Amino acid sequence: MSYSLDRPSATDADRALREDLVARAAKLRGIVAGNAEQNERDRRVSQESIDAIEEAGLFSITRPRRFGGFQVDIRTKLEVSRELARGDGSTAWVTALLNGAAWLAGDYSEQAQQDVWGQDQSSRLCSVFAPSATTRRVDGGFVVTGSWGYASGSYHAQWAHLGIPIVNEAGEPVDQGLALIPMSDLSIEETWFVAGMRGTGSNTLSCEEVFVPDHRVLSLSKALGGKFDTPFTDEALYRSPFVPVALLLVVGPQLGMAQAALDLAIEKAPKRRMAYTEYGSQVEAPTVQLLLAKAASLLDAAHLHAYRAAADIDEAAHHGVVMDYKSRARARMDAAAAITAAREAVRTVAAAHGASTFAEVNPLQRIMRDIEAASLHAVTDPQISALVYGRALVGIEGGVTPLV
Incomplete structure (x- = not known):
């Protein structure tokens, strides 16, 4: 079934790419569905499904083209995750949120983007926006200690966006933000024991006294107002609200x-x-x-x-x-x-x-x-x-x- 509500500016090339990516997702439906029960037992998406999605390029759809991604529009992202969910909801959820976190990384500073993808363009990201952490302002950045629940797809990510309070030198909160932290600085606590969406692996991330440089912190108040740190302002996807x-x-x-x-x-x-x-x-x-x-x-x-x-x-x-x-x-x-x-x-x-x-x-x-x-x-x-x-x-x- 098709729906015609598309943006007027979409080109034939945009639609052809969308059709191709959705077709790739459709080809994976058998693998995804076949692993659904295992996902539930393991409380995470099976590695076979993750590898198949990676091989099909479906973790690249919101990555900047500068780093080998497809940089598609939001409509395409919706359709790809919809197609995967016809096989398994948890797999699609993880794919959707990892791709969403990649989109968000495209709004950070150029140096932050280089940190994530400069050495490994296949790096994936997860996210938790709630600022459930404490921070301390130090020279060049912040020291972060915290615990963040419901980190969907964290088993399959190399980086995480995590909510933090942004404080001044006196320790007073002046904003809320997102800190980009490598998974190597985080631990995963298994807290995801649920009746639905079991396969998403939405466990709890934590860290203690981790330094995060200023260039890897995004102001949430500015982001809500449509102001981001990326210098690549001609990239339409990363101008999205x-x-x-x-x-x-x-x-x-x-x-x-x-x-x-x-x-x-x-x-x-x-x-x-x-x-x-x-x-x-x-x-x-x-x-x-x-x-x-x-x-x-x-x-x-x-x-x-x-x-x-x-x-x-x-x-x-x-x-x-x-x-x-x-x-x-x-x-x-x-x-x-x-x-x-x-x-x-x-x-x-x-x-x-x-x-x-x-x-x-x-x-x-x-x-x-x-x-x-x-x-x-x-x-x-x-x-x-x-x-x-x-x-x-x-x-x-x-x-x-x-x-x-």
């Missing part, structure tokens, strides 16, 4: 999980009887037909919201325009609406499919657990997003969250 992109990172996998659920229910319907009815199979039952129609429509709505937000982001970045507050609020609302609709689509599919949804051998039960967990990510809270957007519609900015 911080929060809308961060929110859309987690949408693509949920679109793919919902699509996988719907595809599975439709595939199985001719072979499944309707217990305690006179219908020969689910295909003949109007109740199932109506539920599948509702699920498909919800999934359509999810895609349309997500792709509209991506088009708005990509078009503004292409023209070098900083999205105003109301536009960013709408993008946040679109992301939340897409996630809510995708989750409801899976719930509706389960109602059509029946009680066997919860058989351990049925992939649908894993999709349900995964999308329920993924949809509760705090940064995409639908009520907060609605409040931000509603206030913006009546001319009120701020007062709810800085993440707009």
Whole structure:
């Protein structure tokens, strides 16, 4: 199924590259799906899947072309993660967040980017934005001690963006920031024992007394205002607004999980009887037909919201325009609406499919657990997003969250 909400400035070459990368993701679906159970057991994505994604170039999509990446638009990133999620939600989630962290690294100073990719262009990054650390200002940078939870994909990263308070010489907080720290300076504590998205390996990172030079610290307040440290201001991707992109990172996998659920229910319907009815199979039952129609429509709505937000982001970045507050609020609302609709689509599919949804051998039960967990990510809270957007519609900015 295709959706036409694309940015007006997209060229034939842009679309051809997108089609190629999505096709590469589609070819990996069998490997990704085949490793899904192992991912759950190990609480991390299997190395076979990681290696296959790397070989296909799908960890390179948001890396700057200067370092051998594809530097694609946000729409392409959404579609690649969506396609991988049709095989396994955890694998797609990790891929999406690692690619998102690579995008963010393209906003740092030139020296920071050289630190990450100058010696190894295949370096991958993970991220946790919460500033759960203490810092001390020293000559040339900061000394950081902290612990950061929910570091998805950290097993497969060489660097991490981690939230820190930026303090002055007196130790007083003056800003919040992100510190770029090599994984060799961090330890991973296994804290990820969950019912959904088990394979993401979203454990806790920690460090003690690690020096981070100034050039590897990004001001969050400046980033929220569209001001980044990269000197390469002609690169449209890295002009994209911080929060809308961060929110859309987690949408693509949920679109793919919902699509996988719907595809599975439709595939199985001719072979499944309707217990305690006179219908020969689910295909003949109007109740199932109506539920599948509702699920498909919800999934359509999810895609349309997500792709509209991506088009708005990509078009503004292409023209070098900083999205105003109301536009960013709408993008946040679109992301939340897409996630809510995708989750409801899976719930509706389960109602059509029946009680066997919860058989351990049925992939649908894993999709349900995964999308329920993924949809509760705090940064995409639908009520907060609605409040931000509603206030913006009546001319009120701020007062709810800085993440707009």
